[in-house]
Amino acid sequence: MPTASTEPNTQPWQGGWHTGAKALSSPHCGPRPEGALIDLIVVHSISLPPGEYGGRAVHDLFVGRLDWDAHPYFQGIRGLQVSAHFFITRKGALWQFVDCDQRAWHAGRSSYRGRMECNDDSVGIELEGLEGLHFEPAQYTALAQLCKDLALRYPIAHVAGHEHIAPGRKADPGAGFDWPRLQGLLGWAPERFPATTLSP
Template sequence: MLKWILLGLGLAFAYWWLVLKKKHDQEKALEPRSAPPSQLKPKRMVSCSYCDLHLPEDDAIAWDGRYYCCADHRDNLSQKGWWGRAQWRASPNFDERPASIKPDLVVIHHISLPPGQFGRDRIIDFFQNKLDARTHPYFEQIAHQKVSSHFLIDRDGQVIQLVSVHKRAWHAGASQFFERERCNDFSIGIELIGDGESAFTNEQYTALAQLIDFLAKNFSNLQFAGHSDIAPDRKTDPGKSFDWARIQRLANLSKEQLPFGVEVR
């Protein structure tokens, strides 16, 4: 009799164990499956364009194809002389400033390529020595030239930087600023997309004022002039449509910073 009781208990226990195991397997099957550690995709690391700090891409600020570890680094001037807020379209047309020379002059220009057309792509191509002379008769006259500017401001207010402010861009040519020749040595060039006749846009004035404020925080005693002021026999830009009084007001410039005055010229 005891034998049959033990046998029954054994069968009951086996049945109970099988039922519980089946339930456990079913619950396990419903749980979300995570990839084995060996299959987890590693986080992509990027470098801050200001300080070179390496950090996960998800934690960085993406800006114009670059990365920054914080907004403060994006908004400042890097040690290499590039403004993080600008689009970077590097030109090969630059060289070193003379030893111990820091810029203390900003030269305002205007440019349109071909004349009277305001697209920026061809201007950038021109500054990068990529202008296709076959696409317009005027380009045959200038495609061989090697020129550049530190900054270019589009009609929509977008700021493009082409040369480090620590380097000498080739924008002023033969020039003189109050008996100081070779203005490229000590100046920063800013090109506004325009033809000298059409009015510059509100966005351009706002962007120019912001750029001037930024430069003033990094270079002391800046003065401002037009290309026509330093090369009057050759140049007329930024032209009669440029409102010097307006940029003086927007950028809070003193009379001393505008030695040629604010009259239209």
């Protein structure tokens, strides 16, 4: 993780850690395969319990400290070991849990752009929200800036939702996510996004 410094840091990266994110290291990660081309950003949504925002349950889940008895919903995910590289709160605050040079456990069984196992060569970004519902302007702003910063360090060529890399198994971020808005903020070509997300 980045070391504390009293000097302002204008660079977006310190190794695989984003200097603008609050760092909280997750044990749920591992090395990427040798030669992995990190060219995919995967957008997810999460809230714990579902539809409740502003708490620490997502953070606790990603770092392996969730109190499984704190809410009835947690019994259904007891023992789950998952992580994402980043989490963006409803207010646009950016948290990082896994070094981007490492493999986070966010995609599960997946395939995209002709390649399997998207955890191997993607960066996972979780938005605080409920699949199918809307997301906040601050989240789009933070997400777009993060995508731009990722493209400074990695050869990002694609952005997709969890629903696109694991169709039929996952449905996030869902219909409430505004893909044209993200494309507009980024100014990236339509070919870098799933074909079904953008208006003709």
